[in-house]
Amino acid sequence: MISLAGLNTPQQKAAAHVDGPILVLAGAGSGKTRTVTYRIANLIENHGVKGKEILGVTFTNKAAQEMRERVRTLLSRPKSRGLTLTTFHSLGVRILRKDIEAIGYHKDFSIYDSSDQISIVREALKNFHAEKSFDQKDVLSKIGFLKNHGVSCDEYANSQYFNDDDPYSHATEHVYRYYQDKLKFYNAIDFDDILFLTVKLFKDFPDVAKKYSQQYRYILIDEYQDTNPLQFSLIAGLTSTHQNLCVVGDDDQSIYGFRGADIRNILEFEKHYKNAVVVKLEENYRSSNPILTLANEVIAKNKNRMIKKLWSKSVETELPLLWACGHTEHEAQVICDEINHYQSDGKPLSEVAILYRSNTQASVIESELRLANIPYQMLGGQKLYDKKEIKDLIAYLSVIHNPHDEISLRRILNVPNRGIGNATLDKFLLHAKIQGTTLFEALRAASKTEPSKAELILQFMRLLDELKKIFSTATLPEGVALLLEKTDYYNFLEKMYDNPKQIQRRREDLNRFIEGAKRFQEYHGQYATLENFIERMLLQDNQDDEKGDENDVRRNEVTMMTLHSAKGLEFDVIYLVGVEEETLPHKKTIASGENIEEERRLCYVGITRAREKLVMTYCKQRKLYGKDVVRFRSRFLNDLIEQNLFIEQDRTTFGHLTKDEAKQYQKSFFNNLIDEIED
DNA sequence: GGTTATTATTTTTTT
C-alpha cells in the first residue's frame, strides 16, 4: 500500500483521484510532481492499474526523466515497469513508426530539423516568382503555426489564417504545398509533422486512435497550459474511449505561445471534459518568503490570469539581489566569484543554476566558468548535433538509413570534397525530375546520363553501399568510427580549417559523438539501431546519457540553461542573468508589442526556481553584433523598485559592500598592486 | 565547373 498521508489536503484529493477527468491547477513549487507521482503510485499500488496502462506526457525529456526517477523512488522496479513517461514528440514518433503506413508514408521516415526545413523553404521560394522577396524564416514559422493549429496545406487557402491581400499568404500557400510534397517524396517528416500526422492518423483512422486509447487507460498531461491545438487534438484521440485524463498546469507559467500554446485549453478544461474535478494547489513549499513575494508581485502585473496567490509557511530570509554589472564579461566574472565563495563554504554546485533568456547569453558565462575552473553542465544551447561536422556525420547515417533523404544526400555529396559540385548536382536533379525518380536513383544511373562524371559518382555510391553493409553487421560505435575512416573525414577537417585549435575542437566533437553512440549501444543493446539513434539525437532524448551515475545524486556541477528549459526544476541558488530591457523582455517581443505578458511569465518562472537565494543581474553594456550597446534594468523590476522587494547593488562601484568594506577592499587592492610592482 | 574570398545579415524561446 502507498499512503497519501504525507500530502496536504488538496494534494491528497488530486493523488487519490482515480476515474474521470481532473484538472490540477498547480502553482510554482506547490508540489506538483510529488502529487502526480503519488497519484501514479496510488493507481498502481492501491487500484490494481498496470504500469503499461498509464501514459504520462511532458514537454521536455528532462521533465519526463525527472518524473521517471521520482516514481521509481515510490515504487519497486517491477511495478513501475511498463509505465510510459515521455514527451509529446517521442510519443508521436512511437505511434508513427508503428502506424504511419496507413497515411501513405514509409515506416523508415527521417526526421528533419530546422536547417533541413530551411533548405526546402529556400528552394520553394526560389521557384515562387514574385517581385517581392520573402524571408525564409518568416515563411517557415508561418507553416509551423499552421501545422500547430491543425491546418493542412490543402485547407490553408480557405482557412481564417489566409489573407488574400497579403502577399505573404500567397507565398506561404505555395511554399507550404511544395514543402509538404518534398518532405513526402524524401520520406521525411518535420517536428511539427510528428504531431500533425499523428493527429491526422487518429482522425482518418479512428480505430487506430481507439487502439491507443484502450491501451492507455490513464492519461496524464503535464504543463497543460502549454498545449497547442494540435496537442489538444492528440489528447482528444487518446481519450476517445474514456475520460481518465488528468491535466496539470499553471496559467502563470505558460511560456510557449510562440509554438501555438493556447491558454484556453486549461481555462476551458471543464467545458471540454464535463464533470471534471478541479483541484488547486496554492501552498508553496519551495521558495523562501522574500523570493515568493517578489514572484507574486512580478506576476501580479499581468492582466490575463486566473487570480491566485501562492503562500508559504517558510521563514523570512535575505532579500533577493539585483546586481548591476558593467559588461557581459563582468557579469560572468562576478557570478563566478560568488560561486567560488559558495563552494568554499562547502556547499554543492549541484544546487546552483544560471538561467538566461536566450542561448546567446551562455557562451560568455561558459568561458568564464571554465576560466574559473568551476564544473558545469549546459542544457540545450548549441547542441552537439547542431555542429557542422556532426551534421555531416548524421547526414551520412541518415542517407544510409533512408536513401530518399535528399537533403542529407545533397549535404554529403561533396563532403569531403570529391569533385561533385553544384552544377553536377543540378544536372542530376534534372535527370531525377525527368525520370520521376529520387536523386539517389538518378546518381545510380550516372554512367548512362553523365558518363564524364560517372566514375566520381559511382565511387561515391560504392562508398555508401559499403557503409550500409558495415552498419548491417557492425555495432553502432564501430560503424561510426569506420564511417569516419572510410570517408577520410579527419583529413578533410585538416584541410578545411587552418586554425589547429578549431580542428582539435571538431575532432573532440566527433569523439563525443562516438562516445554517445557507445553509451547508446550499451544502454539499448539490440535495440540500438541506426534509426533509433538518429531519432534520439534529434528528439534530444538523452536518458542513456544521464544513466551514467547509478545513484540518484546530481553531479557536483553548476547547471546552465534557458528559462524555458528551467521550467519544472528547482535549485537552492539561482542566478537569473540579463534581467534587462531587450533581453527580458526580449527585443523582438517589445518590437511586436504583443505577448509582453509571456515575457513576464518567463521572468516569473525564473524567480520561482529558487529555493533559498536569488540573484538577478543586468549589464549596463552588452556586446551585440560585435558592438557595445547601452542597456537598462528590465521593466519587470522597474515596476517594483519602490516596494523594496529586492536589493540593488552596483557591482561596478563595489556597491555590494558597505562603505567600510569598500574602503578595506580598495586598500587591499592597492596594496596588492604595490606588491606586484615591487616584485 | 569547382573553390575560395567578400559582403551582407543576423540572434528568442523547443521538440
Next chain:
DNA sequence: AATAATAACC
C-alpha cells in the same frame, strides 16, 4: 561572431 548569399578567382 558566425553564417549564408554573392562575387571573384582558379
